[in-house]
Amino acid sequence: MSDPITAVIKAPAVSTQDLLTRYTLPNYGRLSLAPVRGVGVRLFDESGREYLDFGGGVAVCSLGHCHPVIARALEEQGHTLIHCSNWYQIRGQGELGRFLVETVMEQPGKCLFCNSGAEANEALLKLARKFGHLTPKADGTPRAGIITFHNSFHGRTFGGISATAQEKVKHGFEPLLTGFTHLPYNDIPALEAAVNEDTVAILLEPVQGEGGVNLATAEFLRACERLCRKHNALLLLDEVQSGLGRTGSWRGWEPIAPEVVPDGVSWAKGIAGGFPLGAVWIRQRSIAPGNSLDICDVLGPGSHGTTYGGNPLGCAVSLAVLQEVECAGLCANAANMGRRIVDTVNGWQHPLISVARGVGLLTGIELNVAALESCGLWSADKGLASIVVTEAMMDAGLLVIAAGPAVVRMLPPLNVDEADVETALRIFRRVLDAMGGDPPKH
Ligand SMILES: Cc1ncc(COP(=O)(O)O)c(C=O)c1O
Numbered sequence: 001m002s003d004p005i006t007a008v009i010k011a012p013a014v015s016t017q018d019l020l021t022r023y024t025l026p027n028y029g030r031l032s033l034a035p036v037r038g039v040g041v042r043l044f045d046e047s048g049r050e051y052l053d054f055g056g057g058v059a060v061c062s063l064g065h066c067h068p069v070i071a072r073a074l075e076e077q078g079h080t081l082i083h084c085s086n087w088y089q090i091r092g093q094g095e096l097g098r099f100l101v102e103t104v105m106e107q108p109g110k111c112l113f114c115n116s117g118a119e120a121n122e123a124l125l126k127l128a129r130k131f132g133h134l135t136p137k138a139d140g141t142p143r144a145g146i147i148t149f150h151n152s153f154h155g156r157t158f159g160g161i162s163a164t165a166q167e168k169v170k171h172g173f174e175p176l177l178t179g180f181t182h183l184p185y186n187d188i189p190a191l192e193a194a195v196n197e198d199t200v201a202i203l204l205e206p207v208q209g210e211g212g213v214n215l216a217t218a219e220f221l222r223a224c225e226r227l228c229r230k231h232n233a234l235l236l237l238d239e240v241q242s243g244l245g246r247t248g249s250w251r252g253w254e255p256i257a258p259e260v261v262p263d264g265v266s267w268a269k270g271i272a273g274g275f276p277l278g279a280v281w282i283r284q285r286s287i288a289p290g291n292s293l294d295i296c297d298v299l300g301p302g303s304h305g306t307t308y309g310g311n312p313l314g315c316a317v318s319l320a321v322l323q324e325v326e327c328a329g330l331c332a333n334a335a336n337m338g339r340r341i342v343d344t345v346n347g348w349q350h351p352l353i354s355v356a357r358g359v360g361l362l363t364g365i366e367l368n369v370a371a372l373e374s375c376g377l378w379s380a381d382k383g384l385a386s387i388v389v390t391e392a393m394m395d396a397g398l399l400v401i402a403a404g405p406a407v408v409r410m411l412p413p414l415n416v417d418e419a420d421v422e423t424a425l426r427i428f429r430r431v432l433d434a435m436g437g438d439p440p441k442h
Helices: 004-010 016-023 068-078 091-105 117-134 158-163 188-194 218-230 312-327 330-348 369-374 385-395 418-435
Strands: 035-039 042-045 050-053 109-114 145-149 180-183 199-204 234-238 264-267 278-283 353-359 362-367 401-403 407-410
Touching (some): 050 418, 068 312, 091 278, 091 312, 117 158, 117 199, 117 234, 117 264, 180 188, 188 218, 199 218, 218 234, 312 330, 330 362, 330 418, 362 385, 369 385, 385 401, 385 407
Parallel strands (some): 145 180, 145 199, 234 264
Antiparallel strands (some): 035 042, 042 050, 109 278, 264 278, 353 362, 401 407
16 A cells, blocks of 8 residues: 555645645645756756746755855765764864855854754854953853844744834734844934843844845944943844845945944855854954954863764855856856946836835845726735735746835846846836836836
8 A cells, every 4th residue: 555645745736835735734825836957047947947047946946056166066065974073173164264264254163053044043143142241241151142133034943033113024923032122224313222231242234135135324333333342242233134145235234334343244145055053253353352252262171062064065055156246256246247237227217116125136126006006006915015926926927026015126147147147137117117017208
């Protein structure tokens, strides 16, 4: 007698959607696309239909789908050593750490490896708590206050949702971790008023991805740094989406305020081009004047860890991806292609678009929701306008990613070429024109 589960999975009559509905939690509001194969910037579904993938698994596929460099690293390391425990000396972690410290950060510090962006942020949050114990308030009690910003997204763990200043990710999961203060992004007076003797860290995304592609101003990043220095608090940058070339620079904030030096940085997403890996970098500086302990040594033996984090396979793939980004000049390509997307879209002055913005290939197109509503293309009962437009693009063969209610992101691989950018823009424009509104001005 055949195993009933195998029989269900093999039966062609059962659609992928039915399988998922039956056997996986309903926590994702999935679109109908069922991808089976990818090559570069192209994705193919179960029927063989081709899509231009400008979502890239939400800024993950930094080299596109199934890049030979990734396939080779997977195969070679897969035949050598896939996993061993962090009880042992894992050379790949040292080599990847060296690349992140010397080439990416260009600042003395040390790295820790984990499996996702949320986990990387957990490590930063735990570092902040430990740091707060080591550098207490005047009365000797630990500092525990962490400031984060409206529309941020820092992951789905309890630490992540406590840090995230969006009600929708917290709702129903209370009680959350205490100690977080959420402030308006780019509001320097609000920040100055909020920092106090309990403040131990400021955590922010230099470019908010999930929150709608919102850029920090240079003044704001500098104010965060200045206040951290003044109060000996940690400046922590969540670079999970914006880091490692996505903004056209190794350091995501470099196009905005290159002189800013954070105390900690988290990465994931594009770090290994689709292989699950997260990492943090912690700066080498004393925890307090006259103290010989550096913040990069605060998380000592036994204080933090994870079984899979930084195993030989993940490190080998990540190093191969980052070396390819460097050797192929992909930061510069991301900067150029991103500028092209933003300038072209803004040049349309399309009635259904409010504005396009972004840095490098972290680009967001803000929809004119009022115009969409007035021509009957969108209403509150149809769900988010960003999803309605994302679905229309998908039907036309272009994959983009919603960010909040009114923004769609284009996050193609860092090696996307001009021809594919032109094709994507042509599809985007054609779909908007077909959706209606007043005729475009150009
Ligand atoms: C800025 C930022 N931080 C953290 C996360 C969480 O990363 P992960 O989904 O890998 O846990 C995300 C994911 O979108 C993110 O964009």
